Structure formats: C-alpha cells, structure tokens
Amino acid sequence: MEQTFLMVKPDGVQRSLVGEIVSRFEKKGLQLVGAKLMMVSKELAERHYAEHKGKPFYEPLIEFITSGPVFAMVWQGDQVIALARSVIGKTNAVEAAPGTIRADFAVHTNFNLIHGSDSVESAQREIGIFFDPAEMVPYEHTIQRWI
Ligand code: RTP
Ligand code: MG
Numbered sequence: 001m002e003q004t005f006l007m008v009k010p011d012g013v014q015r016s017l018v019g020e021i022v023s024r025f026e027k028k029g030l031q032l033v034g035a036k037l038m039m040v041s042k043e044l045a046e047r048h049y050a051e052h053k054g055k056p057f058y059e060p061l062i063e064f065i066t067s068g069p070v071f072a073m074v075w076q077g078d079q080v081i082a083l084a085r086s087v088i089g090k091t092n093a094v095e096a097a098p099g100t101i102r103a104d105f106a107v108h109t110n111f112n113l114i115h116g117s118d119s120v121e122s123a124q125r126e127i128g129i130f131f132d133p134a135e136m137v138p139y140e141h142t143i144q145r146w147i
Contacts, residue, residue: 001076001077001078002076002077002078002079002080002081002120002123003033003074003075003076003080003123003124003127004074004075004076004080004081004084004116004117004123004127005072005073005074005115005116005117005122005123005126005127005130005131006025006072006073006074006075006084006088006114006115006116006117007070007071007072007073007114007115007130008021008022008070008071008073008113008114009064009065009070009111009112009113009114009115010064010065010067010068010069010070011064011106011111011112011113012071012105012113012114013037013068013069013070013071014068015105015113017105017113018071020105021071021101021113021114022035022071022073024087024101025075025084025087028083028087029077029143029144029147030075030076030077030080030083030084031075031076031077031141031143031144032073032074032075032076033074033075033076033136033137033138033139034073034074034131034135034136034137035071035072035073035074036071036072036135037069037070037071037072038069038070038072039066039068039069039070040065040066040070041066042062042066044129044130045062045065045066046062047129048065048126048129048130049061049062049065057109057110060110061110064110064111072130072131074127074131074136076141077144081116081117081118081119081120081123084116084117085116085118086100087100087101088100088101088102088114088116089101089102089103090102091109091112092109092112093106093107093108093109093112101113101114102114
C-alpha cells in the first residue's frame with residue numbers, strides 16, 4: 001500500500017477550492033490518513049523544493065508557497081502516487097487533460113493549485129518533512145474492498 005503527499009497550495013486555499021480538491025480524491029477511492037492547514041516556513045519550502053534550487057522559477061516558487069496557508073495531506077491506496085498525479089493533471093494548465101484539477105481550475109503554471117509527490121522516494125521524503133507520524137491516523141477503509 002503506497003502513501004503520497006498532496007498539498008493544496010496558497011492559491012487553492014485562497015480560492016476556496018480545498019473542499020472541491022479533497023472531494024476529487026475521495027471520490028476516486030483514495031484514503032485520507034492525515035491533513036492540516038498550515039503555513040510553510042521558508043526553511044521547509046526550501047527543503048521541499050530542494051530539487052528545483054537554481055532553476056529560474058525557484059525563488060518565485062518559494063515566495064508563493066510561503067505566502068499563505070496550505071492544506072497538507074497524506075493519502076493512501078494502491079498506486080496512489082500515480083493515481084493522484086493523474087487526478088491533478090500536468091504542471092502546465094494548458095497541457096493538463098480536461099477533467100483534471102489543473103485543467104478545470106488553473107490558468108498559469110505558477111498558480112497550479114496543488115502539489116503531488118512524483119515517486120515513492122519523494123513521497124516518503126515529503127511526508128517525513130511535513131508530518132509527524134503521530135499526526136497520521138491509520139484506520140480500516142471499508143470502501144477498499146469495492147475498488
Ligand atoms: P508539484 O511539484 O508542485 O506537484 O508540480 P509538478 O511536479 O507538476 O512540477 P515540478 O516540475 O515539480 O515543479 C514544481 C512547481 O514549480 C512551478 N514551476 N514553474 N515556470 C515554469 O516553468 C515552472 N515549472 C515548474 C510549478 O508551480 C510547479 O508545480
Ligand atoms: Mg514536482
């Protein structure tokens with residue numbers, strides 16, 4: 001069973017899209033095991049986006065992600081990392097397939113509403129820097145036997 005780190009970015013919180021976004025993952029059949037509204041410190045943002053350091057969009061990205069509250073989440077399920085990325089859609093809203101979160105609600109790459117881990121390694125790393133194990137709630141998700 002995989003886990004992934006998803007985060008509604010400050011634009012999604014400000015646009016009141018948290019419920020809409022959470023709902024899409026719930027309806028897909030994924031299991032929510034942790035969630036919190038929080039501010040991202042500069043230090044945490046730099047750790048989270050370390051792979052992008054030096055790229056032209058890095059500084060504005062750090063400024064953006066620290067500019068207001070985010071809704072951080074851990075989701076669980078078979079192949080949850082790839083499934084969540086497919087629900088999210090491509091980074092650039094112009095290329096995102098209709099029906100994905102980014103195609104349906106985002107206009108610009110810099111304000112693309114949500115982050116999703118891109119591999120097992122990043123998921124474990126990101127969950128580790130954003131969540132204390134005690135903040136995650138293991139429970140039997142009875143819907144799993146139907147999906
Ligand atoms: P994320 O990490 O936020 O889930 O997004 P992603 O995997 O789809 O995209 P990634 O390549 O990891 O880039 C991280 C975030 O940086 C911004 N970005 N801007 N202007 C640009 O060319 C550009 N490229 C990336 C986006 O906000 C992207 O989500
Ligand atoms: Mg990424």
